[in-house]
Amino acid sequence: MSHLKLIIKREYITKVKNKAFVIMTFLSPIIMIALFSVVGYLSQLNNNKERTIAILDDSGLLSEVFKNTKTTTYNILTETSLEDAKTFVKNKEVYGLLHVMAAADTSKLDSAIKFYSKETPSLSVISSLENKLEKKITDLKLQQSGVDISMISASKTSITIQQESFEGKKTSKIDNIIKLAFGGAAGYLLFMFIIIYGNMIMRSVIEEKTSRIIEVIISSVKPIQLMMGKIIGTSLAGITQFVIWVVLGGVLLVVISSIFGIDMAAVQSPQQELLEQAINSNQLQTQAQHMVNGIYNLPLTNLIIAFLLFFIGGYLLYSSLYAAIGAAVDNETDTQQFMFPILMPLILAVYVGAFTVIEDPHGTISTIFSFIPFTSPVVMLMRIPFGVPIWQQLISIILLIITFMFTVWFAAKIYRVGILMYGKKPSYKEIFKWIKY
Amino acid sequence: MNNILVAESVSKNFGDFKALNNVSITVPKGSIFGLLGPNGAGKTTLIRIINQITMPDTGKVILDNSPLQPKHIKDIGYLPEERGLYKSMKVGEQALYLAQLKGLTKAEAKKRLKHWFEKFEIENWWNKKIQELSKGMAQKIQFIVTVLHQPKLLIFDEPFSGFDPINANLIKDEILQLRDQGATVIFSTHRMESVEELCDHIALIHKSNKILDGKLNDIKRTYKTNTFEVGLVTQNETQLMEDITNTFETSVADFKSLNNDLKLNIKLKDNETSNNLLSFLTSRAEVNHFNELIPTANDIFIQTVKNN
Numbered sequence: 001m002s003h004l005k006l007i008i009k010r011e012y013i014t015k016v017k018n019k020a021f022v023i024m025t026f027l028s029p030i031i032m033i034a035l036f037s038v039v040g041y042l043s044q045l046n047n048n049k050e051r052t053i054a055i056l057d058d059s060g061l062l063s064e065v066f067k068n069t070k071t072t073t074y075n076i077l078t079e080t081s082l083e084d085a086k087t088f089v090k091n092k093e094v095y096g097l098l099h100v101m102a103a104a105d106t107s108k109l110d111s112a113i114k115f116y117s118k119e120t121p122s123l124s125v126i127s128s129l130e131n132k133l134e135k136k137i138t139d140l141k142l143q144q145s146g147v148d149i150s151m152i153s154a155s156k157t158s159i160t161i162q163q164e165s166f167e168g169k170k171t172s173k174i175d176n177i178i179k180l181a182f183g184g185a186a187g188y189l190l191f192m193f194i195i196i197y198g199n200m201i202m203r204s205v206i207e208e209k210t211s212r213i214i215e216v217i218i219s220s221v222k223p224i225q226l227m228m229g230k231i232i233g234t235s236l237a238g239i240t241q242f243v244i245w246v247v248l249g250g251v252l253l254v255v256i257s258s259i260f261g262i263d264m265a266a267v268q269s270p271q272q273e274l275l276e277q278a279i280n281s282n283q284l285q286t287q288a289q290h291m292v293n294g295i296y297n298l299p300l301t302n303l304i305i306a307f308l309l310f311f312i313g314g315y316l317l318y319s320s321l322y323a324a325i326g327a328a329v330d331n332e333t334d335t336q337q338f339m340f341p342i343l344m345p346l347i348l349a350v351y352v353g354a355f356t357v358i359e360d361p362h363g364t365i366s367t368i369f370s371f372i373p374f375t376s377p378v379v380m381l382m383r384i385p386f387g388v389p390i391w392q393q394l395i396s397i398i399l400l401i402i403t404f405m406f407t408v409w410f411a412a413k414i415y416r417v418g419i420l421m422y423g424k425k426p427s428y429k430e431i432f433k434w435i436k437y
Numbered sequence: 438m439n440n441i442l443v444a445e446s447v448s449k450n451f452g453d454f455k456a457l458n459n460v461s462i463t464v465p466k467g468s469i470f471g472l473l474g475p476n477g478a479g480k481t482t483l484i485r486i487i488n489q490i491t492m493p494d495t496g497k498v499i500l501d502n503s504p505l506q507p508k509h510i511k512d513i514g515y516l517p518e519e520r521g522l523y524k525s526m527k528v529g530e531q532a533l534y535l536a537q538l539k540g541l542t543k544a545e546a547k548k549r550l551k552h553w554f555e556k557f558e559i560e561n562w563w564n565k566k567i568q569e570l571s572k573g574m575a576q577k578i579q580f581i582v583t584v585l586h587q588p589k590l591l592i593f594d595e596p597f598s599g600f601d602p603i604n605a606n607l608i609k610d611e612i613l614q615l616r617d618q619g620a621t622v623i624f625s626t627h628r629m630e631s632v633e634e635l636c637d638h639i640a641l642i643h644k645s646n647k648i649l650d651g652k653l654n655d656i657k658r659t660y661k662t663n664t665f666e667v668g669l670v671t672q673n674e675t676q677l678m679e680d681i682t683n684t685f686e687t688s689v690a691d692f693k694s695l696n697n698d699l700k701l702n703i704k705l706k707d708n709e710t711s712n713n714l715l716s717f718l719t720s721r722a723e724v725n726h727f728n729e730l731i732p733t734a735n736d737i738f739i740q741t742v743k744n745n
């Protein structure tokens with residue numbers, strides 16, 4: 001056992017002391033935050049840019065909907081021909097020209113609108129114009145058919161269905177979003193962790209092979225001890241790196257956003273903006289309330305225990321395979337052909353998680369994939385916030401442990417033979433032969 | 438028993454390939470045992486079996502009177518042919534790590550390492566990284582790490598490769614010293630002059646089979662052909678040649694001498710002794726050179742391998 005401890009310690013210390021690792025640990029969050037800030041700053045710039053849009057309304061019906069805002073000035077042109085308006089717009093610092101042709105009646109208005117500009121106009125400008133026009137034309141049409149518009153707006157309703165389970169647990173749509181966020185974050189975290197640190201384990205095995213120290217080491221320790229030591233040591237280094245990333249990232253985010261006054265929430269798509277406009281401040285408050293309730297309602301104990309178990313199980317399952325690949329080849333370029341079958345189930349798991357679990361967390365496909373050991377860690381972690389029966393979790397974890405023990409045994413076999421094989425690039429057939437050695 | 442290591446009918450297959458076929462060797466305590474054979478003969482497989490890196494398919498290995506077990510790892514020091522060290526790790530840290538893996542405590546390992554580093558006058562290497570050292574320098578560290586835990590059995594696979602003559606000599610002296618202190622050495626090499634110099638026992642493995650083993654001197658005795666190398670001076674060389682070739686089997690010899698000798702290899706007949714030959718020669722010519730031809734390890738190696 002003390003051998004294992006020694007190996008873990010060495011792996012951990014060499015990883016953590018490695019210059020590239022240190023640089024990555026401290027630089028990554030800085031780069032990420034910097035990128036984020038630049039994007040945030042730019043999109044803020046973009047949003048704040050003042051625009052002038054010229055309007056030429058030959059129908060005389062629509063110009064009243066264009067009211068100046070902080071960022072957009074509408075220049076209503078009258079008594080000019082389209083050609084004059086175009087030259088006017090071209091010569092001035094005007095974003096574009098919206099032209100409404102004269103139309104016999106409102107039903108023809110739909111196809112009588114054109115936007116002229118030097119460059120292709122931005123999507124958000126066009127959709128905001130479209131929104132305004134649609135609303136006005138709809139109103140006009142309704143009016144024409146004799147409908148009282150004030151009655152329509154008075155009867156508009158917005159519904160949030162109150163959800164309650166038979167056990168009396170109250171949930172809402174927001175709860176579901178929170179569940180998705182938690183499950184998705186856990187699953188994705190595991191996915192990233194496997195890819196980053198699995199690769200690191202693989203490289204460290206290859207390094208031992210190329211530096212030819214491997215035979216010296218395994219005359220002292222069992223190959224499986226070396227392999228497990230490597231996996232555990234590298235994982236501990238990985239956890240250290242992750243924790244630093246989270247802490248440093250959080251601190252930097254707070255510092256930068258307070259110094260530069262960049263509202264990180266401003267980094268979002270126009271659709272979200274529109275959504276937010278729809279929700280008034282009163283609703284926002286109740287939403288915050290809902291959110292707190294949602295987090296409170298999560299099966300937290302279950303989530304944490306399951307996260308630990310599935311995370312460790314899934315990670316060990318994959319990293320032992322990475323170690324086996326490292327042992328089978330001589331250099332990193334030869335790893336490609338073996339990487340594919342490892343990445344396949346991982347990517348599949350993330351896809352299943354992203355599409356099926358969101359759609360129906362307890363549907364057949366999600367359930368099946370949360371039992372298959374190679375996809376279960378990711379898929380099950382995504383499902384658990386929605387409440388998965390304990391027996392399902394138990395079966396899944398038992399299957400995972402059995403498979404994990406099998407892969408470690410299998411990887412150890414390949415590892416044991418592979419680390420002493422030099423020179424030739426092995427085929428699958430050969431690797432399966434090694435198991436019998 | 439006075440044998441440190443006994444391998445009994447060890448066989449090992451890798452798939453369809455037979456790496457070792459029923460090989461048995463006996464290594465006496467305190468000997469320097471040469472494990473010889475051409476490339477790919479199976480030496481490394483046998484060494485790996487002794488080190489418990491691979492398991493034999495059949496047969497058993499007995500170390501110091503008990504079957505090979507994991508606890509024996511600390512009794513063996515192994516310097517593999519394919520050897521290296523962690524490139525980016527410091528010499529001292531690395532040596533400590535490897536010594537601890539062999540079961541030494543950190544304090545003990547440090548003490549012994551200090552002793553060895555002083556002996557080799559390399560104290561200032563402690564904080565250097567391996568990648569800053571030359572190949573020969575790294576080999577020295579590997580040698581120290583191999584012997585540091587004072588194992589009963591030392592296995593060296595091509596220990597002198599990568600060393601200049603001065604350092605090779607240094608290592609050779611260390612190996613002899615370790616033997617004198619009671620360690621047994623198994624020594625695998627292609628360099629027959631070092632076999633000649635160091636080994637008292639040898640085993641020759643060829644194509645997965647052991648084809649020869651025993652004390653080096655005994656083997657030489659069985660391989661000697663009773664041939665003598667002579668240098669003769671006489672007035673009438675033709676007459677002398679005629680006399681000799683009538684009685685003995687001869688061939689032309691080639692050795693360095695100061696005189697303009699007639700150089701011959703002369704083979705004794707089965708019932709004759711060297712004295713018979715000598716008196717035969719002295720009565721006919723002046724004998725400047727008289728030397729029994731003893732087969733070298735190199736000759737034996739080539740001859741046995743070719744015959745099999």
